[in-house]
Amino acid sequence: MHSLRQQALQIVLQASPDLKAASARSLDEQAAVDADAVIATPAGIPGRPARPELVGHTDLKPRSMRTVEGRAALIHALAHIELNAIDLALDIVWRFAGMPEAFYRQWIVVAKEEALHFELLRDHLRTLGFAYGGFPAHNALWDMAEKTQHDLLARLAIVPRTLEARGLDASPPIKAKLVGAGDLRAGAILDLILRDEIGHVAVGNFWYRQQCAQRGLDPIATYAELAERYRAPRLRGPFNIEARRAAGFSDEELALLA
Numbered sequence: 001m002h003s004l005r006q007q008a009l010q011i012v013l014q015a016s017p018d019l020k021a022a023s024a025r026s027l028d029e030q031a032a033v034d035a036d037a038v039i040a041t042p043a044g045i046p047g048r049p050a051r052p053e054l055v056g057h058t059d060l061k062p063r064s065m066r067t068v069e070g071r072a073a074l075i076h077a078l079a080h081i082e083l084n085a086i087d088l089a090l091d092i093v094w095r096f097a098g099m100p101e102a103f104y105r106q107w108i109v110v111a112k113e114e115a116l117h118f119e120l121l122r123d124h125l126r127t128l129g130f131a132y133g134g135f136p137a138h139n140a141l142w143d144m145a146e147k148t149q150h151d152l153l154a155r156l157a158i159v160p161r162t163l164e165a166r167g168l169d170a171s172p173p174i175k176a177k178l179v180g181a182g183d184l185r186a187g188a189i190l191d192l193i194l195r196d197e198i199g200h201v202a203v204g205n206f207w208y209r210q211q212c213a214q215r216g217l218d219p220i221a222t223y224a225e226l227a228e229r230y231r232a233p234r235l236r237g238p239f240n241i242e243a244r245r246a247a248g249f250s251d252e253e254l255a256l257l258a
């Protein structure tokens with residue numbers, strides 16, 4: 001029986017999106033964590049399908065919400081983010097040794113939720129007549145995972161606390177666009193995702209603070225340093241303050257956004 005961390009790595013290596021999501025959802029949560037194992041980085045990480053074609057961030061043009069294809073392109077972009085999010089949650093599990101057992105188990109729950117998000121969006125895309133892989137996509141999320149692969153504190157600062165937290169801000173306007181175009185199902189899926197994502201950012205905040213405390217660092221000054229060093233995307237409003245507060249950002253951190 002493979003440890004939970006070994007299983008997480010195998011799913012990151014899985015190239016098929018459908019199999020990746022299905023395996024994440026059926027991960028055996030009872031398996032031993034094996035927190036202290038140092039696992040060598042294999043080649044071919046993460047596993048990715050031949051499609052979607054990965055292009056530069058700026059090569060993706062916004063599409064009109066008036067056509068089904070335009071709405072499908074937006075749903076596709078969201079599905080792509082969720083597929084990356086499965087890998088990001090599992091990557092933190094296998095890569096970083098020596099954390100308390102709860103750390104690994106919480107990120108496994110996150111990965112399972114990301115897999116559900118991917119499946120809901122992929123299935124909705126099918127009802128619009130499109131498949132995952134049918135539009136180009138970008139690799140910005142995994143790029144950040146690579147840049148922060150040697151430092152758990154940086155990973156927590158940049159991935160859950162910056163990129164996923166930006167998802168909290170982005171959710172209401174995206175939902176308004178899709179519902180405004182008559183796609184009520186997409187609106188319902190986005191509601192479910194937002195509820196879960198608040199939890200993911202909360203997990204990120206908890207372990208970020210734990211790591212700061214352990215290293216004797218000030219969470220706010222350290223975040224500013226890490227954001228600069230790793231060139232995190234600049235935070236721009238409008239912010240979803242209510243969701244950010246629910247996700248555990250402090251009053252001081254929320255005030256700094258303004």
Ligand SMILES: [Fe+2]
Pocket residue numbers: 082085113114117193197
């Ligand atoms: Fe998600």
Ligand SMILES: [Fe+2]
Pocket residue numbers: 085114164196197200
């Ligand atoms: Fe997430």
